[in-house]
Amino acid sequence: MRGTRVCALLMALIASPAPSSAEGISTPRTLPAFQHAEGAPDCRAPPGLRRVLAFAQDNDRQFMQGVAAGLAAAARDRGLEFEILRAANDPELMVTQVREARAQAVGALVAAPINAASLSPAIKELIRSGAYVGSIVAPPATSILNAPQYRTGQVLAEAARSYIEKNLRGKARVVLLTHDSNQFLAQRFVAMRHVFAQMPGVTLVADISPVTVNKQGGYETMKKIMIAHTHIDVVLGADTVVLGALAAMREAGRTNRLQFFGGIDGEPEALAELMKGQEYRATISLASPVFAYAMGHHAADWLEGRPVPQAMDILPTSLTRDNIAQYEADSRDPAAVWRDAARRDRYLTMYGRICYDTRDQFLDFPWSSERRPAQP
Numbered sequence: 181m182r183g184t185r186v187c188a189l190l191m192a193l194i195a196s197p198a199p200s201s202a203e204g205i206s207t208p209r210t211l212p213a214f215q216h217a218e219g220a221p222d223c224r225a226p227p228g229l230r231r232v233l234a235f236a237q238d239n240d241r242q243f244m245q246g247v248a249a250g251l252a253a254a255a256r257d258r259g260l261e262f263e264i265l266r267a268a269n270d271p272e273l274m275v276t277q278v279r280e281a282r283a284q285a286v287g288a289l290v291a292a293p294i295n296a297a298s299l300s301p302a303i304k305e306l307i308r309s310g311a312y313v314g315s316i317v318a319p320p321a322t323s324i325l326n327a328p329q330y331r332t333g334q335v336l337a338e339a340a341r342s343y344i345e346k347n348l349r350g351k352a353r354v355v356l357l358t359h360d361s362n363q364f365l366a367q368r369f370v371a372m373r374h375v376f377a378q379m380p381g382v383t384l385v386a387d388i389s390p391v392t393v394n395k396q397g398g399y400e401t402m403k404k405i406m407i408a409h410t411h412i413d414v415v416l417g418a419d420t421v422v423l424g425a426l427a428a429m430r431e432a433g434r435t436n437r438l439q440f441f442g443g444i445d446g447e448p449e450a451l452a453e454l455m456k457g458q459e460y461r462a463t464i465s466l467a468s469p470v471f472a473y474a475m476g477h478h479a480a481d482w483l484e485g486r487p488v489p490q491a492m493d494i495l496p497t498s499l500t501r502d503n504i505a506q507y508e509a510d511s512r513d514p515a516a517v518w519r520d521a522a523r524r525d526r527y528l529t530m531y532g533r534i535c536y537d538t539r540d541q542f543l544d545f546p547w548s549s550e551r552r553p554a555q556p
Contacts, residue, residue: 204304204320204544211547214489214530223535225485226310229287232261233479236278236291239269241394241420242447244292246468247316250514251290253469254476257515260288260483269392271295278302288312288479290472291321296364307542312482314475317364320544322534323478324491326364327466328550332496333368336442337375339462339498340414343440344382348413351381352440355405357398357417357425358389364546368444372416385409390421398424406432412439419443419450419463426459435459444496446511451504465497465507470527473514482536490532491547497526 233255237244248264255262265281267274271294279302281289288311293299296318303320307313315321344352356372359365369387376382386405390397398421405412406429415425422443429435439459443450446465453460471494478488499507510517510527517523531549534541 203540204307204542206544208545208547211491211532214492214533216487222485223487223537225483226287226536228285229310229483230261230285231259231480231483232263232284232286232288233476234263234265234281234286234289236265236267236274236281236289236293238267238274238292238294239392239394240266242449243418243420243445243466243468246447246511247290247292247472250469250472250474251476253514254473254480258477258480260476260480267294269294269394271298275299275302278306282306282309282311285309286311287483288314290314290316290475290479291318292316293318307539310536310539312479312488313542314478319546320542322482322490322539322542323475323488324543324547325471325475325494326491326548327494327496329365329367329548330371330550332444332464332466333371334375335496335498336368336416336444336462336464337372340416340440340442341375341379343461344379344414347438347440349381350379352379352413353383353385353409353411354414354416355386355402355409355412355425356384356388357401357415357421358387359393359418361389362393367548367550385412390424393418393421395420395424395427397421399428401425402428403432406434410434414440414442416442417444419445419447422460423447423449423453426453446497446499446507451499451508454499455501455504457501463499465499466494467497467507467511467527468494469511469514470494470517470524473518474524474528477518485536487533487535489530490534490541490543491549492531493529493549495527495529 252262265277313321314323316325358369390401402425426441441460442462444464446463450463
């Protein structure tokens with residue numbers, strides 16, 4: 181009788197799928213277009229996890245507020261609980277929060293990593309538990325959200341180039357407020373340098389990364405730059421730091437009607453400045469509520485045993501007075517964008533395919549849809 185029970189147990193173990201070791205894909209590769217594979221068998225839903233979507237939020241800049249709004253809307257529409265884990269730029273706190281989410285059997289989490297390397301072990305633990313893990317730019321994750329970073333920087337630099345050639349006779353003193361300390365965003369600034377290297381009348385008077393990627397970081401950095409440089413024509417970077425730089429220059433009385441301030445992210449304050457028609461002349465939209473709404477839907481699909489993309493592009497759009505109204509409408513109602521395939525495809529492109537049963541195929545390398553351009 182005992183032998184029969186042992187035999188039955190062995191047969192059950194053989195028949196049961198082995199638990200995922202969740203080792204991930206660490207060798208860079210291209211991914212095919214995401215296919216829903218209608219009619220194909222769905223994956224299993226992860227057992228023992230709660231229908232909770234958590235957002236590990238790095239800070240409260242407007243871009244991240246847009247992410248939180250998009251995730252909250254998707255959670256509401258798909259019947260998920262939603263919670264925000266605010267780390268306030270503290271990487272150790274973020275690690276603790278993600279590990280607590282794992283202990284509480286949270287079923288889905290989207291992270292905006294402060295320090296990707298220190299967060300990685302906690303993220304992998306969460307993936308091994310069977311949870312959906314989306315990440316904004318940095319690996320590891322079951323699904324990575326990125327932008328074509330070189331193209332994003334190029335779009336902004338080309339807007340500045342056109343302005344310099346038309347309004348400044350091809351000559352300008354330029355400040356780049358970079359994120360070169362963040363390897364995942366560095367390509368946008370490589371693109372800017374490539375554009376300005378082709379302009380003999382342009383001088384980069386500062387090419388520097390603020391200590392913190394927020395408005396205060398841009399403000400403090402520009403105050404230091406102004407000590408050495410009394411005249412600046414162009415300032416480029418993420419919206420949040422460029423807005424801080426603009427505040428510093430206004431405070432010092434260093435702004436003028438011919439300057440070009442331009443940013444990336446399409447933040448609400450940048451849009452308001454753009455509409456004034458003064459120094460702020462361009463912002464490149466990365467539509468955080470729209471991509472976050474998509475990630476929230478992917479989280480719900482995962483928890484219901486459906487496949488989701490391994491990666492997703494948010495496509496850069498140069499905002500002008502002519503298209504701001506549509507962009508703001510889409511940001512207020514990302515659900516309408518999600519339901520309209522044509523509108524959704526203007527913002528998002530999805531790649532690869534993964535689900536609970538194949539979670540060992542999560543991405544553990546800096547995924548990008550772009551090939552890295554050769555250095556000059």
